[in-house]
Amino acid sequence: MSALQASGRGAAALETAGAWLLALIWILPLAYALWAAIHPSAYSAHFVPSAPLTLENFARAWNAAPFARYFLNTFLLVTMILAAQLVLCTLAAYAFARFSFRGRDLAFVLVLLQLMIMPDVLIVENYRTMSALGIVDTIPAIGLPYMASAFGIFLLRQTFKSVPRELDEAARVEGAGPLAVLLKVYVPLAKPVYIAYGLVSVSYHWNNFLWPLIVTNSVNTRPLTVGLQIFASTDQGIDWSVITAATLMTSAPLLVAFLLFQRQFVQSFMRAGIR
Amino acid sequence: MHGLEPKTAAAVAPPPRLRFAAPIHGWLLLLPAAVLLATFTHYPAVATIVDSFYSTPKARRAAIFVGADNYQAMLGDPVFWRALSNNIVYAGCVIPLTIALALAMALWVNGKIAGRPLLRLSFFTPTVLPMIAVANIWLFFYAPGYGLLDQLLGLFGIPSHNWLGDQHTALICLIAVAVWKDAGFFMIFYLAALQQVSPQLAEAAAIEGASRWYFFRRVTFPLLMPTTLFVLVNAVINAFRLIDHIVVMTQGGPDNATALILFYIYEVGFKFWDTAYAATLTVVLLILLALLALGQFLILDRRIHYQ
Numbered sequence: 001m002s003a004l005q006a007s008g009r010g011a012a013a014l015e016t017a018g019a020w021l022l023a024l025i026w027i028l029p030l031a032y033a034l035w036a037a038i039h040p041s042a043y044s045a046h047f048v049p050s051a052p053l054t055l056e057n058f059a060r061a062w063n064a065a066p067f068a069r070y071f072l073n074t075f076l077l078v079t080m081i082l083a084a085q086l087v088l089c090t091l092a093a094y095a096f097a098r099f100s101f102r103g104r105d106l107a108f109v110l111v112l113l114q115l116m117i118m119p120d121v122l123i124v125e126n127y128r129t130m131s132a133l134g135i136v137d138t139i140p141a142i143g144l145p146y147m148a149s150a151f152g153i154f155l156l157r158q159t160f161k162s163v164p165r166e167l168d169e170a171a172r173v174e175g176a177g178p179l180a181v182l183l184k185v186y187v188p189l190a191k192p193v194y195i196a197y198g199l200v201s202v203s204y205h206w207n208n209f210l211w212p213l214i215v216t217n218s219v220n221t222r223p224l225t226v227g228l229q230i231f232a233s234t235d236q237g238i239d240w241s242v243i244t245a246a247t248l249m250t251s252a253p254l255l256v257a258f259l260l261f262q263r264q265f266v267q268s269f270m271r272a273g274i275r
Numbered sequence: 276m277h278g279l280e281p282k283t284a285a286a287v288a289p290p291p292r293l294r295f296a297a298p299i300h301g302w303l304l305l306l307p308a309a310v311l312l313a314t315f316t317h318y319p320a321v322a323t324i325v326d327s328f329y330s331t332p333k334a335r336r337a338a339i340f341v342g343a344d345n346y347q348a349m350l351g352d353p354v355f356w357r358a359l360s361n362n363i364v365y366a367g368c369v370i371p372l373t374i375a376l377a378l379a380m381a382l383w384v385n386g387k388i389a390g391r392p393l394l395r396l397s398f399f400t401p402t403v404l405p406m407i408a409v410a411n412i413w414l415f416f417y418a419p420g421y422g423l424l425d426q427l428l429g430l431f432g433i434p435s436h437n438w439l440g441d442q443h444t445a446l447i448c449l450i451a452v453a454v455w456k457d458a459g460f461f462m463i464f465y466l467a468a469l470q471q472v473s474p475q476l477a478e479a480a481a482i483e484g485a486s487r488w489y490f491f492r493r494v495t496f497p498l499l500m501p502t503t504l505f506v507l508v509n510a511v512i513n514a515f516r517l518i519d520h521i522v523v524m525t526q527g528g529p530d531n532a533t534a535l536i537l538f539y540i541y542e543v544g545f546k547f548w549d550t551a552y553a554a555t556l557t558v559v560l561l562i563l564l565a566l567l568a569l570g571q572f573l574i575l576d577r578r579i580h581y582q
Contacts, residue, residue, distance in 0.1 A: 019383040020390070022376070023397040026455065029412040030400060032423065036415075045421040092308035099301030107305060114316045116568040120516050121537065121560055124544040124553045125319030125326070148311035178300055207405035209519040210537075214545055225407045229523060232411050240415050247408040258403045266399065266463055 036244040044240040057245035061231075064242065066219050067249065070227035077139050077212075077223050078205045082198055084147040089197075092148070093156030094182050098168070111150050119145035123214055130215055137221050142212045146205065152197055159190045196268035206254055224250040320561060326554035338551065345555040355556065357531045358539040361446060365535060366514035369453045373510055374503065376458040381465030382491075398459040406456060410523035413452050414439075417524075439525055442532040449533055452520050457513060461506045468502040469495075511567050515560065536560050 036044040037058065043051040061067070095101075096108055119126060126145050127136070135141045163186055171181045187194075209225040216222045222230070228250045232243045248255075258265050327345050329338040349355050384395045401409065416423045417438040425435040438444050472495065480490045518538045521527060527534035527542060534542070537560065544553030 015383075016388055019380075019388055019394060022380070023394045026459065027397040027400060028423075029409055029416070029455075030404070032415065033412050045415075045418075045423075045426070088308040088311065091304040095301045095304035099298075099304065101298035101301035104301065107309070110317065111308075111312060113320075114312060116512070116564050117316060117320055117561060118512070118516060119315060121557065121564070122316070122319040122323065123541065124550055124557055125322045126315055127544075128322075128550070129314065129319065144311065145315040148308040148315075150312070153308065178304075203403055207407070209405070209407045210522070210541065213522070214541070225405050225519075228405075228411075229407055233523075243411055244415075247411050251404050251408045254403050254405075255400075258400070262396065262399075265403070266395075266466075 033244040033248050036240050037248050039241065041239055041241040044244075057241040058249065061242045061246035061249060065227060065231040065246070067224075067227065067246070069219055070222055070224045070250075073139060073221060073227075074206060074223040074225075077142055078202050080139065081143040081146055081205050082201050084143065085149050085152050085201055086194065086198075088148050089152035089156050090182070090187065092153045093160055094178075094186060096153065096157045097160035111153055114148075114150035115154070120210060123211060126211075127214055136215060137217050139221055141215050142221070142223065143205075145211070149201070152201070155193060155197055156190060159193045160186050163189050195264070199265060199268040203254055323554045323557045323561065326551055327558045329551055331549050331551040341551075345551055348552065349555050349559075354531050354534065354539060355559075358534040358536050359559075361531075361533065362515065362535045365446060365450060365453075366511065368447075368450045369457075369514050370507065370510045372450070372454045373458050373461060374506055376454065377461035377506065378465050378499070378503075380458060380462040381469055382495075384462065385466055385469040398462055400459065401456050402460040402463075406517065406519040407523055409456065410452065410520040413448075413520070414524055417448050440529055442529055445525055445529060445533045449520055449524065452524070453514075453517070456520075457510065461510065464502050464506055465499060468499050472498055508567075512564075515564065536563075 035047065038053050038055065039051045040054055040056070092111070096104065096111075122145070130136045130141045130144075133141075167185050167189075168181055171185050176184060207225060208223075209229070212223050213226045213229070216226060219227075228246055231246055326338075328340060328342060330341045330344075332338040380394075380398045384391055384398070388394065419425060419437040419440070420435045422438075424438060429435065436444070438448050476494055477490065480494065485493075515535075515537060518535055518541070521533055521535060521538045522541075525533040527538050536556065540553050540556045540560065543549050543556060
């Protein structure tokens with residue numbers, strides 16, 4: 001019996017060690033980026049505790065490329081996309097959840113189609129559309145394919161459907177029109193879902209790369225991800241210190257927000273996932 | 276809003292439910308989203324199919340109908356077959372590995388393991404970092420000679436190796452990055468599901484003398500099945516959609532060993548500017564995604580109720 005317990009305890013210790021080893025591997029890239037960014041280049045692949053500290057890599061990275069402009073572009077991009085998504089998805093979800101009209105079910109299936117055929121895959125034709133519209137290399141061109149989000153419509157529709165009819169009817173008895181009911185009853189009740197969706201959307205578009213890479217070609221429109229890639233691949237050769245400093249800089253806002261609001265982030269991702 | 280009038284009306288009239296069920300309202304609410312969806316999802320999907328039957332328009336010659344020529348060229352294109360088989364190998368490795376690790380992580384973090392918050396933080400962090408940024412860091416890990424992997428293996432006397440420059444290891448390196456990026460993300464969904472599992476089940480099983488593995492196999496895992504399906508769908512989509520790390524780390528090389536379908540589409544469409552052939556390749560990707568969607572629909576049909 002005691003032998004069995006001991007072997008059980010041994011297995012548990014082994015499992016704990018395994019979990020910690022995995023966690024170590026998972027945090028290693030970030031840990032390395034921190035190491036290389038705050039030490040002189042000579043120590044970027046040379047790990048000794050006596051290495052001197054420096055912030056010079058950040059200054060060099062910041063001055064080597066127009067990162068301020070890239071930050072502004074990304075900020076404009078994610079704000080524009082999120083604002084448009086919130087309005088468009090709210091209206092569409094309201095229509096699907098509370099109105100009956102001919103062709104609604106077909107329209108809903110057509111919306112859901114976007115969950116599988118994402119804009120990320122339709123790059124060739126969407127580029128053609130953007131050039132036909134004459135808006136290649138503008139920030140709206142990066143955002144437009146993502147603004148009507150099937151995921152957002154689906155998520156909000158589920159939420160709106162769970163709102164008790166009585167609340168809706170009470171507001172209407174008070175004389176509120178369809179839009180007033182939406183704003184006074186549905187939107188406030190869906191607040192946690194909006195926060196969850198907002199976090200998911202912002203982190204997705206902050207990190208999005210391929211479509212912005214294709215549709216932008218100037219400093220004034222490039223978001224951070226594209227700017228970072230051009231910076232890392234052409235300008236720097238293999239100066240890891242500067243590259244990691246730039247990498248940390250571009251990820252910093254999301255990373256800091258995540259560390260501060262870890263619980264909300266995790267809960268939001270959970271909420272957005274359970275549908 | 277008009278104050279009292281509708282209230283008195285409601286007292287005599289039937290409940291106001293029907294009053295603004297006017298079809299036009301529904302369509303008006305839907306209109307802005309519908310226009311954008313039609314322009315950037317439905318139209319391009321159809322246009323892709325149409326364009327795949329035409330030649331690429333050149334400066335002095337408009338596109339002409341070429342029938343199945345593009346498809347025939349595709350069938351004879353070794354790079355296409357390479358990208359397709361790469362993508363199948365890639366998906367076949369990334370999907371099960373990511374799901375298994377995500378499940379293990381969730382079980383650990385949900386259990387009584389020491390240092391739980393730190394573990395959770397570490398597992399989830401890759402999710403919030405841009406793929407493009409972490410790919411640059413992984414590039415250093417794989418660098419031959421002084422890279423971290425070679426330094427670590429060097430401690431055991433294993434000679435240095437050009438991990439991304441070798442056809443046999445490059446795809447494996449990218450698979451590792453993809454697994455690392457998504458496992459923590461999927462862990463969250465398992466964690467949410469595990470928190471719904473009643474602890475009484477585990478207590479009852481312990482009284483019955485069931486081993487942990489037996490309990491996991493017969494109780495926990497079946498209970499997590501809906502989550503596994505959800506995670507599976509997302510993992511499948513990501514395996515065909517995300518190529519950021521390939522752009523950064525290998526550009527599809529060496530010798531197309533790491534070209535995935537979407538990367539090849541990107542290369543053909545925006546480096547060689549052969550848009551008709553890129554459209555043809557996109558059709559293949561769309562068919563793949565449609566088949567997967569169909570599978571998802573058939574499997575998940577019992578769980579999600581569309582209305």
